[in-house]
Amino acid sequence: MKQVALLMDEDAIRRALMRIAHEIVERNQGVANLSLVGIRRRGVPLSERIAANLMVIENEAPVVGSLDIGLYRDDLANRPFSPVKQTSLGSRMVDRRIVVLVDDVLFTGRTVRAALDALSDFGRPTAIQLAVLIDRGHRELPIRADYVGKNVPTSRLERIRVEVKEIDGIDRVYVEKTEEVEATE
Amino acid sequence: MQDLVALESLSTQDIESLLDLSQNMAEILDRPIKKVPTLRGKAVVNLFFEPSTRTRNSFELAAKYLSADVINVQQSGSSVEKGETLWDTARNLSEMAVDGVIVRHQVSGVPQQLADILDIPVINAGDGSHEHPTQGLLDALTISQAKGSLAGLKVAIVGDVLHSRVARSDIHVLLALGAHVVLVGPPTVLPESYEELGVEVTTDLRRALSDADAIQVLRLQKERQNSGEIPSLWEYRLRWGITSQTVSWAKPDAVILHPGPQNRGVEIDSDILESSRSWVLRQVRNGVAVRMAVLFRLLGGGRGDE
Numbered sequence: 001m002k003q004v005a006l007l008m009d010e011d012a013i014r015r016a017l018m019r020i021a022h023e024i025v026e027r028n029q030g031v032a033n034l035s036l037v038g039i040r041r042r043g044v045p046l047s048e049r050i051a052a053n054l055m056v057i058e059n060e061a062p063v064v065g066s067l068d069i070g071l072y073r074d075d076l077a078n079r080p081f082s083p084v085k086q087t088s089l090g091s092r093m094v095d096r097r098i099v100v101l102v103d104d105v106l107f108t109g110r111t112v113r114a115a116l117d118a119l120s121d122f123g124r125p126t127a128i129q130l131a132v133l134i135d136r137g138h139r140e141l142p143i144r145a146d147y148v149g150k151n152v153p154t155s156r157l158e159r160i161r162v163e164v165k166e167i168d169g170i171d172r173v174y175v176e177k178t179e180e181v182e183a184t185e
Numbered sequence: 186m187q188d189l190v191a192l193e194s195l196s197t198q199d200i201e202s203l204l205d206l207s208q209n210m211a212e213i214l215d216r217p218i219k220k221v222p223t224l225r226g227k228a229v230v231n232l233f234f235e236p237s238t239r240t241r242n243s244f245e246l247a248a249k250y251l252s253a254d255v256i257n258v259q260q261s262g263s264s265v266e267k268g269e270t271l272w273d274t275a276r277n278l279s280e281m282a283v284d285g286v287i288v289r290h291q292v293s294g295v296p297q298q299l300a301d302i303l304d305i306p307v308i309n310a311g312d313g314s315h316e317h318p319t320q321g322l323l324d325a326l327t328i329s330q331a332k333g334s335l336a337g338l339k340v341a342i343v344g345d346v347l348h349s350r351v352a353r354s355d356i357h358v359l360l361a362l363g364a365h366v367v368l369v370g371p372p373t374v375l376p377e378s379y380e381e382l383g384v385e386v387t388t389d390l391r392r393a394l395s396d397a398d399a400i401q402v403l404r405l406q407k408e409r410q411n412s413g414e415i416p417s418l419w420e421y422r423l424r425w426g427i428t429s430q431t432v433s434w435a436k437p438d439a440v441i442l443h444p445g446p447q448n449r450g451v452e453i454d455s456d457i458l459e460s461s462r463s464w465v466l467r468q469v470r471n472g473v474a475v476r477m478a479v480l481f482r483l484l485g486g487g488r489g490d491e
Binding site: 068071072076077078079080081082083084085086087088090091117118120121122123 | 209210215218485
């Protein structure tokens with residue numbers, strides 16, 4: 001039996017992404033020198049929406065890129081083959097810039113660890129910050145988010161699903177309780 | 186997918202996913218640090234029983250860009266020269282805990298036989314006149330980059346088709362992706378039986394090139410002349426050479442490919458190779474990306490996915 005509970009609807013997601021945009025502007029005093037980098041897949045549409053919000057707030061658009069961390073996973077040997085998606089990032093978007101990584105869910109921290117490794121192959125950022133829509137806890141690495149849409153205390157038996165219009169046709173976040181222990185993010 | 190021996194045995198879906206993966210791998214070559222940690226701790230062997238510079242280097246760089254370790258074994262100077270059989274060489278390497286074997290051999294079928302006896306992935310880097318699968322993939326990738334897609338394109342393959350493993354792999358991948366393929370060359374080295382595969386076969390270069398979107402120019406193996414299978418070099422150039430005159434029969438935006446190394450002034454003229462229609466250097470770059478994709482596909486996942 002699967003139990004499902006809604007955590008965020010379309011309005012809640014929209015408000016959270018607007019608040020995150022305001023926090024990014026406040027902390028970095030504008031968007032000059034800022035690059036938003038979405039982690040594939042669902043971090044990418046979220047990063048584009050935050051960028052659009054920044055445009056509304058500051059009348060200036062940040063640079064936006066995307067990153068697939070498939071080649072940097074630490075569990076390649078223990079999981080079936082999975083193809084990598086496109087990375088759109090250049091050293092001009094990373095080197096000596098403030099990079100805000102954007103992902104949908106922060107869980108073990110291993111995806112972010114892989115993304116940090118990947119970013120360093122493109123250059124040396126001035127700083128890297130992390131924005132996530134959901135922080136569900138259970139970190140396995142010393143990593144924390146700078147901007148959080150919603151903190152959701154979860155059990156490991158639960159699964160967080162983020163759906164976005166660009167990929168899933170709907171904006172919502174819900175939690176599923178499953179019988180098995182979830183192994184990866 | 187356990188090995189890559191022939192494109193003939195791959196599904197269209199496998200081919201498309203390898204090409205997508207190659208496109209994404211190509212991005213790594215543009216990075217300031219073009220090395221990803223994906224195959225760290227894996228070792229591959231380049232087992233080359235036939236001379237090759239480009240393909241061997243391309244596989245070696247592909248493996249290195251993915252952080253795998255590579256050793257090169259060549260016929261001369263190795264235990265092969267001392268009479269060791271291929272099987273013993275392969276088994277010994279396998280026992281040294283290598284994770285993959287890349288093999289080129291002058292005899293068709295050797296990679297398949299190696300794949301049958303080894304538990305680790307075997308990648309065919311060209312066997313006899315059978316197949317050269319990574320070349321086929323890189324040719325398809327290059328044409329699709331130039332034209333957006335392969336579906337409905339007319340692709341002419343010019344030269345000694347009979348002895349060409351490149352032509353064979355090209356035919357399989359191009360047909361799988363929906364291109365119309367025309368083979369053209371001297372009648373002695375033009376297998377009419379290939380018509381059964383669904384390709385057009387002709388000895389008339391003009392007919393083959395007319396309305397072509399892409400032209401793959403095969404290397405003329407000069408040693409074939411001695412066996413009498415092809416005419417003299419000047420006669421070959423006259424009837425099947427790609428020159429500024431013959432290339433004008435194709436579409437104005439047709440792209441020119443050549444698997445290399447080129448005999449300038451024989452199967453293709455220098456000015457065509459240097460022209461903006463020529464995608465031969467992109468083929469070389471794509472070759473590394475394709476080989477990265479193949480290595481990642483075969484070595485980059487845990488067991489249990491087959």
